Amino acid sequence: MGRPPCCEKVGIKKGPWTPEEDIILVSYIQEHGPGNWRAVPTNTGLLRCSKSCRLRWINYLRPGIKRGNFTTHEEGMIIHLQALLGNKWAAIASYLPQRTDNNIKNYWNTHLKKKINKFQANLDTKMTSDSTTYQLVSKNYTENSSAYASSAENISRLLEEWMGSSAKTSTAPDGNHKEFPSIMSTKNNRTECSSSTRPSLDYYRPQIDQEDKNVIPADEFESILSFNNLNDMAFEISSCYSSKRGSESSGTGIDQNDLKAENNPPLSFLETWLLDETSGQEVMELPQIF
DNA sequence: AACCTAGACAACCGCGAGCCC
DNA sequence: CGGGCTCGCGGTTGTCTAGGT
Secondary structure, three states: OOOOOOOOOOOOOOOOOOHHHHHHHHHHHHHHOOOOOOHHHHHHOOOOOHHHHHHHHHHHHOOOOOOOOOOHHHHHHHHHHHHHHOOOHHHHHOOOOOOOHHHHHHHHHHHHHHHHHHHHHHHHHHOOOOOHHHHHHHHHHHOOHHHHHOOHHHHHHHHHHHHHOOOOOOOOOOOOOOOOOOOOOOOOOOOOOOOOOOOOOOOOOOOOOOOOOOOOOHHHHHHHOOHHHHHHHHHHHHHHHHHHHOHHHHOOOOOHHHHHHOOOOHHHHHHHHHHHHHHOOOOOOOOOOO
């Protein structure tokens, strides 16, 4: 077919955007709105291809983009959504409205994948027993995520078993994050949930090797996987789900605030949501396990 | 001080889907 | 129906910078 590659035209600039270019692009979009990217370079005089303009806007200049460090809450959401959805960064980003798919993808590749790999390596070296649950946790975080996510049944089973054998709550301090100047600033509205009835995760937690700087601190990892994070994620997903369905969900009589307040196992809820989404059922019920 | 290396993030590329004519 | 165009997504590469030697 031989479609000419993007930005192959002579005179098209590549590389990092300058502040001047950003200003031109933002000014144009403020006036005309995003879209019709083909016309942007022509009308602005920018020596960039339309695709580059679009990416610059979406990934960097668009209002509402939160930049800087990810919070542990966001990390937890990404980890579990990645396990559920695979490398569907756009889908994952839809649950983190302040983050772009590119941002999440980069963060996954540079931070989270390593963290999980280190955690797994640590588990492999430290845990020699043949615990069923260890195998479950280990399996959960090392299998190819895409293949793993391909089976809703498998997801359901693993998550349910995993939740059934976890998890101890730990306070997850939010990491510092910088807000993009002059853009929407949103704070996490987090609700603490009691977890007194849940068994300790200590058994599955990696042993701490003080001399090994590569080992992820157990507290940090646990905070990522903490019940609070999972519960928040379930709540946020349920909110999105609710907004997707609009009046349908109100017909179920389920109050999303109630969902959060009642300590429902979040992954069971996720599982329900996932399966429900797949089957197209109208009624969403929350199993009471604890 | 110079060089090297790894980490972090921005930007690019190739491909596919959807739309329009 | 088919071809061209545009947009969006996911993978990959490029660039910058901080830390180490």
